[in-house]
Amino acid sequence: MAVKRETELYAPLKNFFEKQGYEIKGEVRSCDLVGVRGDGEPPLIVEMKKTFNLSLLLQGVERLKLSPAVYLAVERCREKKGAVSQRWGELSSLCRRLGLGLVTVVFYKTKAPLVEVLAEPETLAGPSRGGGRRRERLLYEFHERSGDYNTGGSARVKLVTAYREKALRVAGALEAAEREAALAAAESAAAADSGGPVAAAGPVRAPVAGALPGGVTPAVLRRLSGVPSAAAILQHNYYGWFRRVARGRYTLTAAGSAALLEYAAVSVSQSARDRGNGGGDV
Structure with a gap:
């Protein structure tokens, strides 16, 4: 079942990573999905697209400047017969060589979507290196928000920052x-x-x-x-x-x-x- 918008990937991915202990928020400083799990652990970043393409790959490489825990996420549609949909092994190997993770989402008509991790990022443990100032701004924005009011993958909409x-x-x-x-x-x-405050009505309200x-x-x-x-x-x-x-x-x-x-x-x-x-x- 092919999705019409990449925002449809957000809910199953949010649910998947929340089960792993992450607090998830969407559209944080241009990142589709950001997760925070513990002190000293690098933030999770997920970039989403309906299909795997060069734009998504370049976006993921750019996000590695913020965190080593970066995943690319796309729909895995069983109905598609194109070349890319049949080469998940090669795409997974490419992501691993670049230090990126790869996640797919399969949608069904009668049951919950299936999220599957095909490749893990190069490292998910230890302190992040490089991009310190940008990562600080990312985490500051994340923590200053009281909740998750944006859907990851949204375009041309007002975001709640x-x-x-x-x-x-x-x-x-x-x-x-x-x-x-x-x-x-x-x-x-x-x-x-009325000639003064009426006792039955109580005292006059004090202004702020x-x-x-x-x-x-x-x-x-x-x-x-x-x-x-x-x-x-x-x-x-x-x-x-x-x-x-x-x-x-x-x-x-x-x-x-x-x-x-x-x-x-x-x-x-x-x-x-x-x-x-x-x-x-x-």
Whole structure:
């Protein structure tokens, strides 16, 4: 059963490597699939294509600059009669000579896909050598993401990067602060119209400190969102989600509100907020 898109390979490969103890995330700094298993162990990198070709081979060789644990993954379609599909032994030998691993995925109509390792990378043990700075950026991006929100092999789609996650947390905190401020103002106005707070209704809501008047301060958003780089995110305003209404005060734009709806499924776990310290891809 031939796949239509290489993204279809991601789920079975993710499941396969998770069973080996890896934490898997897709589309990390242009790598289709990245896995991390233990301290000191090189990151797992998998590059996927529907069929084995020169582009995939060159991509794999380039990824060896980041880690020695690089696999190429393709579909193994039993229905195909082409020359390449019948030469897996030769392709496996080629990958081994280059230090690459080779994985195939067979899809069935009535049962789960079969993932098979035809060749292992040159080495999966010991510390990585070379490409230190690039590998650090890869691992930083991996760890700064709170979850796996991208499908490996995706093209021409918006990716949820660590930076986008942090911007979403700041936008969410800003929306919440503005909502609380609006409710507090409405309750104060209602109390004033009635000649003071009505006992049955309870005390007037206290506004979020720093949320009034007109906009919210970066300090408040840093505290509410748990993102230390909140001020830089607001100032750079890469996505156009924020508007500066006064010195040191910001409001959420229509684009920001739309983004919170678009990325509503993105988790904002407390552990990720605690880790956040700025940076990441955009």
